Amino acid sequence: EAQLLESGGGLVQPGGSLRLSCAASGFTFTSYAMSWVRQAPGKGLEWVSVISGSGGSTYYADSVKGRFTISRDNSKNTLYLQMNSLRADDTAVYYCAKATGDRVLDYWGQGTLVTVSS
Amino acid sequence: QSALTQPRSVSGSPGQSVTISCTGTSSDVGAYNYVSWYQQHSGKAPKLMTYDVSKRPSGVPDRFSGSKSGNTASLTISGLQAEDEADYYCCSYAGSYTFIFGGGTKLTVL
Numbered sequence: 564e565a566q567l568l569e570s571g572g573g574l575v576q577p578g579g580s581l582r583l584s585c586a587a588s589g590f591t592f593t594s595y596a597m598s599w600v601r602q603a604p605g606k607g608l609e610w611v612s613v614i615s616g617s618g619g620s621t622y623y624a625d626s627v628k629g630r631f632t633i634s635r636d637n638s639k640n641t642l643y644l645q646m647n648s649l650r651a652d653d654t655a656v657y658y659c660a661k662a663t664g665d666r667v668l669d670y671w672g673q674g675t676l677v678t679v680s681s
Numbered sequence: 682q683s684a685l686t687q688p689r690s691v692s693g694s695p696g697q698s699v700t701i702s703c704t705g706t707s708s709d710v711g712a713y714n715y716v717s718w719y720q721q722h723s724g725k726a727p728k729l730m731t732y733d734v735s736k737r738p739s740g741v742p743d744r745f746s747g748s749k750s751g752n753t754a755s756l757t758i759s760g761l762q763a764e765d766e767a768d769y770y771c772c773s774y775a776g777s778y779t780f781i782f783g784g785g786t787k788l789t790v791l
Binding site for chain 2: 596598600607608609610613615620622624658662665666667668669670671672673674
């Protein structure tokens, strides 16, 4: 069964940067697109970004376009999210998720909390 | 893109059935048969309950069923149980690898 483990969250000042990681196991990592989804405290889920299995295609929500960069290292079975120019409204639990058939997020990690505050 | 529209809350007694609606547009829910539903207990990660409108992953009870008509998808939970109390989110594929979620519905089992 697929397992996903996020890391890298923490407290960062507005305007700062942070890189999240997601270690994957239990499936053939290169065969699946991977996504990041976030959830602000007490709020709903918001899709953030997705990357194809090869890493050659990336897509972003308008709210993070130009500030966040998704990437993956298929040799390490690891997904990343580089977050720059962070704002208070980026405060959220960030989940990584495996995308099956590029159309359903079927396995999720436990999430990592990012807090943007001075 | 705006979030898909869900009722903020629904409730039902044990053994009853409840239906949660999810309304989108002709660019997302109406365009693809790729609607999924997630259950999220407090402090936990979302769990996939149905996908491709009406399919269930292995291990999900058949009390959970999905459907779609036009731009509106629905999740029906029959034979409500106490452990079904959670937040439920719909999600639609929106083309080009992108996804859009609903605002979430809090299910209370009375």
